Amino acid sequence: MNILVAGTGYVGTTTALVLADMGWNVTGLDPDAEKIRTLLQGSIPFYEDGLEELLRKHLQQASIRFTTDASEAIRQCDAIFICVGTPPLPDGSVDMRYIRQISEEIGRHADGYRLVIVKSTVPVGTHAKVAEWIRSAQPSPHPFDVASNPEFLREGSALADSFQPDRVVIGADGEEAVQAVRKLYASLNCPFVVTTPRTAEMIKYASNAFLATKISYINELARLCDSLDIDVNEIARGIGLDPRIGALFLRAGIGYGGSCFPKDIAGLLQTARENGARLGLLEEAAEINRTQYLHLLNKARVRLGGFQGKTVAVLGLAFKPDTDDIREAPSLRLIRSLLSENADVRVHDPIAKLPPDLARQPLTSCGTPEEAAQGADAVFLCTEWKAYRHLDWPGIKSAMKQANLFDGRNMMNADHMKAMGFYYQGIGYR
Numbered sequence: 267m268n269i270l271v272a273g274t275g276y277v278g279t280t281t282a283l284v285l286a287d288m289g290w291n292v293t294g295l296d297p298d299a300e301k302i303r304t305l306l307q308g309s310i311p312f313y314e315d316g317l318e319e320l321l322r323k324h325l326q327q328a329s330i331r332f333t334t335d336a337s338e339a340i341r342q343c344d345a346i347f348i349c350v351g352t353p354p355l356p357d358g359s360v361d362m363r364y365i366r367q368i369s370e371e372i373g374r375h376a377d378g379y380r381l382v383i384v385k386s387t388v389p390v391g392t393h394a395k396v397a398e399w400i401r402s403a404q405p406s407p408h409p410f411d412v413a414s415n416p417e418f419l420r421e422g423s424a425l426a427d428s429f430q431p432d433r434v435v436i437g438a439d440g441e442e443a444v445q446a447v448r449k450l451y452a453s454l455n456c457p458f459v460v461t462t463p464r465t466a467e468m469i470k471y472a473s474n475a476f477l478a479t480k481i482s483y484i485n486e487l488a489r490l491c492d493s494l495d496i497d498v499n500e501i502a503r504g505i506g507l508d509p510r511i512g513a514l515f516l517r518a519g520i521g522y523g524g525s526c527f528p529k530d531i532a533g534l535l536q537t538a539r540e541n542g543a544r545l546g547l548l549e550e551a552a553e554i555n556r557t558q559y560l561h562l563l564n565k566a567r568v569r570l571g572g573f574q575g576k577t578v579a580v581l582g583l584a585f586k587p588d589t590d591d592i593r594e595a596p597s598l599r600l601i602r603s604l605l606s607e608n609a610d611v612r613v614h615d616p617i618a619k620l621p622p623d624l625a626r627q628p629l630t631s632c633g634t635p636e637e638a639a640q641g642a643d644a645v646f647l648c649t650e651w652k653a654y655r656h657l658d659w660p661g662i663k664s665a666m667k668q669a670n671l672f673d674g675r676n677m678m679n680a681d682h683m684k685a686m687g688f689y690y691q692g693i694g695y696r
């Protein structure tokens with residue numbers, strides 16, 4: 267079977283490479299010629315461990331190719347994975363422009379049956395719109411099926427999540443379409459959840475919203491733990507051992523970021539509003555996340571007696587380690603607040619770069635964490651990069667003006683840092 271993967275962003279590129287590794291003939295399609303050129307040269311346009319090796323292997327074996335030519339790619343394939351972006355609009359609703367574009371291209375160029383599989387995260391009911399857009403663009407009628415197959419991979423562990431998924435969700439209306447999607451994933455050894463397309467679309471939102479709520483729950487408890495002088499990490503361990511709760515996603519910190527949780531919660535809240543329902547728990551989870559960084563910032567402000575004229579080092583820009591993604595990263599909210607309070611801000615990240623608006627601000631981007639901490643009145647840890655845990659902390663302390671450490675990821679051992687002479691403040695943890 268020849269498979270076309272439309273959209274070569276994070277999910278599309280990973281999906282294309284994983285399918286090629288499973289033995290399928292894959293074409294990656296993207297209108298961005300620069301991106302296609304980069305991929306054809308064997309480079310991944312973003313950072314994700316292991317992807318580049320896989321890309322080079324499959325380019326060499328000619329089991330994957332990339333193109334900007336939609337009409338040719340659609341004519342030559344049997345199945346199409348839609349992996350295009352679904353960015354948020356200002357009101358929180360989902361921008362469906364790219365989904366519509368590719369659906370219409372499929373309608374225009376498919377000259378026979380096609381299995382269309384929607385992987386992009388899309389609002390409930392989108393599969394029916396995709397079918398309508400395909401149909402309305404067809405010059406003459408051709409049969410097709412539209413299935414929903416949401417993606418659950420995480421940045422930083424995209425390959426492991428794809429080759430050993432917890433489950434594969436397939437939403438399709440006919441048994442033939444279900445079997446065809448199943449066949450594509452025949453080499454995976456995991457449960458398959460087969461359901462309707464609407465349910466599959468909802469499972470994706472429900473899953474991300476639940477995980478985000480779990481984080482906001484522990485983050486809200488962390489605020490109380492701080493006042494009660496209780497270590498929230500011990501609370502997480504104490505409750506997480508109950509399998510009904512589970513130990514994962516209970517790490518308190520300055521909040522979740524990334525391209526999925528904030529966007530998907532906003533998208534689900536918008537769907538709720540459109541349907542006259544109120545998801546109060548989710549609204550609160552989003553609000554806790556939006557304000558979580560302030561909790562640490564306020565403590566630092568009190569400790570330093572304000573930020574005016576103070577030098578503050580921010581270590582970690584990425585929304586989580588092992589990625590260069592800064593979308594919705596809480597570090598950026600923190601930096602903007604520090605700048606608005608006239609702090610002299612110095613930042614470092616092993617791979618992530620400042621967004622253009624912040625790069626224009628009067629702050630210093632440093633090549634090493636040591637350089638960022640030089641002469642600082644405080645260091646904020648915003649991403650739990652492994653390298654930060656193993657820095658020469660005594661050396662950093664002696665290079666700082668005042669040894670204040672604000673750990674936004676509870677990644678350091680408080681007792682060790684205090685023994686070293688740091689004033690240490692974590693989140694729900696001293």
Ligand code: UDX
Pocket residue numbers: 417418419420421422474477481514515516517518519520521522523524525526527585586
């Ligand atoms: C998430 C979902 O996990 C994945 O299934 C979906 O397909 C896409 O969205 P991702 O955004 O890549 O994946 O990262 P994830 O590891 O889930 O972390 C999201 C955010 O939550 C990060 O900012 C992380 O730092 C934060 N987080 C995670 C916490 O603050 N505490 C935790 O305990 C776990």
